[in-house]
Each structure stands twice: as C-alpha cells, then as structure tokens.
Amino acid sequence: MNFEFTEEQKMIQQAAKDFAERELLPGVIERDAKSEFPKEQMKKLAELGFLGMMTDPKYGGGGMDTISYVLAMEEISKHDSAAAVVMSVCNSLVNWGLETFGTEEQKQKYLVPLAKGEKIGAFLLSEPEAGSDATSQRTTAEDKGDYYLINGTKNWITNANSASTYIVIAQTHPEKKHKGINAIIVDKNTPGITLGPHEDKMGMRSSDTHSVMFNDVKVPKANRIGEDGFGFSFAMKTLDGGRIGIASQAMGIASGALERAIKYSKERKAFGTEICNHQAVAFKLADMAVKVENARNLCLKSAWMKDKHLNYGIASAYAKQYAADIAMEVTTEAVQIHGGYGYVKEYHVERLMREAKLTQIYEGTSEVQKIVISRSLLKD
Amino acid sequence: MKILVCISNVPDTTTKIKFVNDNKTFDTAGVQWIINPWDELALTRALDIKDAQPGIIESITVANVGAADTEPTIRKALAIGADKAIRVNAEPKDSFFIATQLAEVVKKENYDIILCGIESCDGNGSSVGGMLSEVLNMPSVSAVSFLDIEAGKIKLKREIDGGQEVVTTQTPFIAIVQKGICKEPRIPSMRGIMGARTKPLQVVEPVAAEPLVEFVNYEYPKPKAACKKIDPENVKELVNLLHNEAKLI
Numbered sequence: 001m002n003f004e005f006t007e008e009q010k011m012i013q014q015a016a017k018d019f020a021e022r023e024l025l026p027g028v029i030e031r032d033a034k035s036e037f038p039k040e041q042m043k044k045l046a047e048l049g050f051l052g053m054m055t056d057p058k059y060g061g062g063g064m065d066t067i068s069y070v071l072a073m074e075e076i077s078k079h080d081s082a083a084a085v086v087m088s089v090c091n092s093l094v095n096w097g098l099e100t101f102g103t104e105e106q107k108q109k110y111l112v113p114l115a116k117g118e119k120i121g122a123f124l125l126s127e128p129e130a131g132s133d134a135t136s137q138r139t140t141a142e143d144k145g146d147y148y149l150i151n152g153t154k155n156w157i158t159n160a161n162s163a164s165t166y167i168v169i170a171q172t173h174p175e176k177k178h179k180g181i182n183a184i185i186v187d188k189n190t191p192g193i194t195l196g197p198h199e200d201k202m203g204m205r206s207s208d209t210h211s212v213m214f215n216d217v218k219v220p221k222a223n224r225i226g227e228d229g230f231g232f233s234f235a236m237k238t239l240d241g242g243r244i245g246i247a248s249q250a251m252g253i254a255s256g257a258l259e260r261a262i263k264y265s266k267e268r269k270a271f272g273t274e275i276c277n278h279q280a281v282a283f284k285l286a287d288m289a290v291k292v293e294n295a296r297n298l299c300l301k302s303a304w305m306k307d308k309h310l311n312y313g314i315a316s317a318y319a320k321q322y323a324a325d326i327a328m329e330v331t332t333e334a335v336q337i338h339g340g341y342g343y344v345k346e347y348h349v350e351r352l353m354r355e356a357k358l359t360q361i362y363e364g365t366s367e368v369q370k371i372v373i374s375r376s377l378l379k380d
Numbered sequence: 381m382k383i384l385v386c387i388s389n390v391p392d393t394t395t396k397i398k399f400v401n402d403n404k405t406f407d408t409a410g411v412q413w414i415i416n417p418w419d420e421l422a423l424t425r426a427l428d429i430k431d432a433q434p435g436i437i438e439s440i441t442v443a444n445v446g447a448a449d450t451e452p453t454i455r456k457a458l459a460i461g462a463d464k465a466i467r468v469n470a471e472p473k474d475s476f477f478i479a480t481q482l483a484e485v486v487k488k489e490n491y492d493i494i495l496c497g498i499e500s501c502d503g504n505g506s507s508v509g510g511m512l513s514e515v516l517n518m519p520s521v522s523a524v525s526f527l528d529i530e531a532g533k534i535k536l537k538r539e540i541d542g543g544q545e546v547v548t549t550q551t552p553f554i555a556i557v558q559k560g561i562c563k564e565p566r567i568p569s570m571r572g573i574m575g576a577r578t579k580p581l582q583v584v585e586p587v588a589a590e591p592l593v594e595f596v597n598y599e600y601p602k603p604k605a606a607c608k609k610i611d612p613e614n615v616k617e618l619v620n621l622l623h624n625e626a627k628l629i
Contacts, residue, residue, distance in 0.1 A: 011452070018567050047569070062570025064570060291565060
C-alpha cells in the first residue's frame with residue numbers, strides 16, 4: 001500500500017486547481033444562470049491537454065494515469081461541474097473507447113484531434129425509452145452493404161452541440177437483441193443529423209445537453225468500432241471507466257461543498273461565536289469530511305486498479321454509487337450550514353446541490369450501480 | 381541569447397506561518413512549496429519572449445540554490461517551459477550565500493539575460509539580485525516591470541515615483557523584476573508536465589561562502605486590535621478617538 005502521490009500527480013492536481021480557480025470560478029454563477037457553455041474556458045482547458053490527458057502521447061494525448069485524472073476531476077468539479085463533465089465524456093468515454101477498441105485508421109482520423117483537444121467528442125447511448133435499460137436500443141443502424149443507415153433519436157446527449165465526433169450506439173440486428181448492437185463513429189456534420197433544443201436542466205445548466213435526431217444518416221462501414229455486434233459490449237466496457245470520471249466529479253462536488261461549508265462556518269457568528277464552535281455544525285462537518293474522504297478513496301482505488309490493468313468494473317460501481325449519493329448528502333448539509341445564504345446563488349452551495357443530483361442519475365443511476373454491485377456479490 | 385532565471389523555493393502564499401525551536405526556526409511541517417511568485421513572473425516573461433521571438437532566444441535555464449527537496453519546484457519550472465535547470469546543492473543560508481552560489485552558475489555559461497524576482501515571499505530580503513550584480517560586477521536594472529527585445533536591443537521599463545523610466549542596456553545584464561512584467565503565471569500543460577521528466581536538471585556542489593547574516597529569532601506580527609464601534613450620532617467621540625488614541629488626525 002502506498003497512499004503517496006507522485007510529484008507529477010501533485011503537479012497535475014495543482015494545475016487543475018489553478019485553472020479551476022483562475023478560469024472557471026469567475027463567471028460560473030452567470031454561466032449557470034444563462035445555461036451558457038464555457039466555450040472559451042474549454043478551449044483553454046483543451047490547450048492544456050486536460051481533454052485528452054490519459055490518451056497515449058503517440059495519439060496526441062498527455063499519457064497520464066487514471067489517478068491523475070481523478071485528482072484533476074476533483075479540482076475542476078469543485079468549481080464547475082459543467083466543465084468537468086466535458087472532460088469526463090472526452091477522456092473516459094470517447095477517447096478511451098477509441099484508443100482501446102478503434103482501428104489504427106480510426107485512431108489517426110478521430111482520436112488524434114480529440115486527444116489534442118482540437119475537437120470535442122460525445123457518446124450517444126441514452127434514448128427516450130432506453131436509459132437504465134440500455135439493451136432496448138430503438139435507434140437502428142441498417143446494414144446497407146458498404147455503409148450503415150442510421151435512424152432514431154438519442155436523448156440527454158452531453159456535448160451534443162459542441163462535439164464534432166459522435167460515438168453512436170445503434171441496433172443493426174434486432175433479432176440478436178443486445179448482441180446485434182453496434183458502436184459507430186459519426187461526424188456531427190453528416191447530413192440527416194438534427195439537434196433538439198438545449199435542455200433546460202436543474203443543474204449543470206451550462207453543460208451542452210440536447211437530444212439528437214438521425215434521419216437516414218449514411219455512415220461508412222469503416223466507422224464501426226470492433227466486430228459486428230460489439231456495440232453493447234463496447235458501451236458497457238466504456239461505461240466501466242466512465243464511472244470513475246463521474247464518481248470523481250461527484251466527489252469533487254462534495255469536496256467543494258465541504259470546503260465552502262468549513263470556510264463559512266469559521267466566518268459566520270451566531271450566539272456570540274463562530275458557528276463552527278457549535279457542536280451541531282462541527283459534527284456535520286466531521287460527517288461530511290468522512291464521506292468525502294471515503295468517496296475519494298473509492299475513486300482512487302478504482303483508478304489504481306484501472307492503471308494496474310485489473311478488473312475495475314465493480315470497484316468503479318462502488319465509487320460511482322457512493323460518491324454520487326454522498327455528494328447529494330454533503331451538498332445538502334453544506335446548504336444547511338450556510339442557512340439562508342446557502343439558498344441563494346452567491347455562495348455556490350445551492351448550485352453544487354443541484355449538480356450533485358445529476359451524478360445520481362447519469363452514466364448509470366445509483367440504483368443501476370447497486371444492480372452491478374449486488375450481482376457481483378451474489379454470483380456463484 | 382541565453383536567459384537564466386533564478387528561482388527560489390518558498391512556502392505557498394496561503395501558508396499559516398508557524399515557528400518552532402523558541403521561534404528560531406520556521407516550521408515546515410505540512411507546508412506546500414512553490415516557485416517564488418516574483419521569480420515565476422520573471423520566468424513567464426522569459427517564456428513569453430521566447431514564444432514571440434523563437435529565433436532569438438536559444439534557451440531558458442532556471443537556477444535554484446536548495447537541497448534535493450526543492451526539485452519538485454524546479455520540475456514545475458521545467459513543466460511550465462524552461463529548457464533546463466541547475467540546482468546548487470545547498471541550504472540557502474542568506475542572500476549573500478545565495479548570490480555567491482548563483483554567481484558561480486552564471487560564470488560557467490555565457491548568459492545574456494539574468495532574471496531575478498524583486499524579492500522572495502519568505503525572507504523578503506530584496507537583496508539577491510543586487511548582490512549578484514555586485515559579485516559578478518555586472519550591470520543590473522531594478523524594479524523592472526517591462527522587458528522586451530526590439531530589433532536585437534534590450535528595452536526595459538522600471539517603476540519610479542510618479543511614473544516609469546525607460547532604460548536600455550548592454551548584455552549581459554541582470555533584471556530584477558516585479559509585478560507587471562507579465563500578465564499572469566502559466567499553468568503547466570499535460571505535455572509540459574510529461575516533458576519535465578526528461579529535461580536536464582543538473583546538480584552542482586556549492587562553493588565556499590560564509591553567510592553574513594545570523595537569524596536570531598522570528599516574531600509574529602502584533603494581533604490586530606479589536607474594532608471599536610461608535611454610535612453614528614457621536615461624531616465628537618469618533619474625532620476624540622482618532623486624535624488621542626489612534627493618533628491619525
């Protein structure tokens with residue numbers, strides 16, 4: 001066991017902290033109110049290499065480990081979860097999926113600009129009637145010989161408008177059920193693709209979320225990832241890693257709420273003393289800190305397992321379920337500690353509370369994580 | 381041209397300062413170390429000039445006087461963009477000791493521009509740059525808030541009372557820089573952090589130099605006096621306190 005970070009990991013953590021405090025924190029409240037995508041900020045984050053930080057340098061990435069990614073995600077999420085989710089989708093889902101399962105041609109054409117941060121990617125799995133039950137894909141990718149013809153609607157797509165490269169999960173052989181599903185790389189500019197309006201969300205409002213409609217969209221066969229029918233397996237394997245990103249985001253939201261609650265409790269006075277001196281508040285802080293630390297350790301353990309090429313699918317489910325649920329609890333308590341000030345936007349904690357809620361829902365609800373975890377406990 | 385930037389390893393500016401050993405020693409427990417902010421500004425300006433005029437600047441080297449535990453700070457300077465680093469393997473005892481060690485570094489290579497921060501945020505001695513100039517018998521310009529190379533000539537601006545002084549100088553020279561020299565420090569990129577692993581960091585042994593300063597002990601600043609509240613109607617009392625107690629009027 002070694003709980004020490006390397007100098008490089010610490011440097012990445014500090015770089016993410018500096019970036020979040022300098023570039024993301026100013027203006028985050030306004031962007032959230034206006035549902036405005038942090039375009040300029042993402043450009044700078046991409047230039048620093050955060051969007052492709054784990055991709056192999058030979059494909060233009062940073063070559064960093066998953067531990068560094070967890071540390072960076074925490075720091076970014078403390079201040080701007082909408083920026084953090086772009087980072088998570090690009091790193092964990094799109095880049096990792098392409099790097100692990102793509103052909104060399106696909107990597108050169110699509111992964112390199114993504115890893116360099118020149119382009120943004122999106123992962124199109126959810127549908128109006130296929131959320132937690134990802135096997136019920138209604139979007140079809142009809143095999144037309146040398147191309148696929150895609151039709152259908154995808155929902156809740158993060159980066160839908162800002163992305164240039166989509167990975168679309170669609171059904172090619174309905175009779176084979178989930179074994180007939182394919183994962184296909186699609187250029188967003190392909191004719192036949194239209195976007196629904198920007199979703200007016202409760203939290204992560206400046207994240208760019210739309211539904212995406214496909215109407216006779218022609219995509220070359222060469223854009224399929226893996227063998228015919230590999231799509232569902234591809235999605236599940238990719239989401240195993242995606243969970244580490246979202247777990248870290250949730251943990252960062254909780255960590256940001258805890259830091260703000262500690263600061264406020266040392267400044268605000270009631271009954272003749274700072275409120276942190278009241279046991280009711282101090283104990284809340286202690287409970288919050290233990291939860292954040294536990295979540296951080298679960299995130300780091302699953303990241304460590306991924307870096308060691310161990311099977312991390314269950315560990316990342318532990319991290320995602322726990323971090324998302326405690327993010328909700330910790331942010332709620334942070335609002336409570338702030339009292340009335342916590343309920344207005346200036347102190348950030350109400351925003352963190354709204355953001356925390358989404359982490360319990362997307363990239364596998366907390367309930368889906370419990371299915372994954374319980375099945376692993378109960379299997380023979 | 382070759383640029384040398386002298387960097388100090390200092391406690392993060394948000395560190396809670398504590399002393400131990402009868403207030404004779406700074407307590408380093410739990411302290412996070414950073415590049416001295418003024419030195420980081422100097423390095424940032426050097427990098428900005430190199431980016432703008434890549435053909436003119438051959439290399440940027442950073443030099444630090446410190447034990448091996450300063451290497452993470454030196455690596456950060458390399459991650460930001462410095463090409464190579466030199467560490468003089470010695471505890472920085474006082475300004476004269478540091479200036480003497482840095483002078484040896486300068487003598488070994490023909491640097492054209494040597495940059496020092498105007499002060500370090502730990503010792504606040506504001507003396508290394510000036511001493512280095514004296515030890516090397518090299519011209520120096522202090523309080524520099526602008527530095528550029530225009531048509532091969534050095535152009536500097538320094539802050540003076542009520543305005544700025546525009547200065548030009550021959551090379552080699554030492555610029556002792558302050559705020560304004562660059563917009564804001566850089567954040568290292570992933571590629572920079574990865575590249576810092578393999579950039580050269582040379583360790584050299586110190587030359588003999590006796591420190592001239594003995595640190596007797598440190599004292600904390602006096603705590604701020606409690607705030608006195610005066611009834612807004614009682615102007616007489618406010619004037620009385622400002623005159624007789626605060627002695628401000």
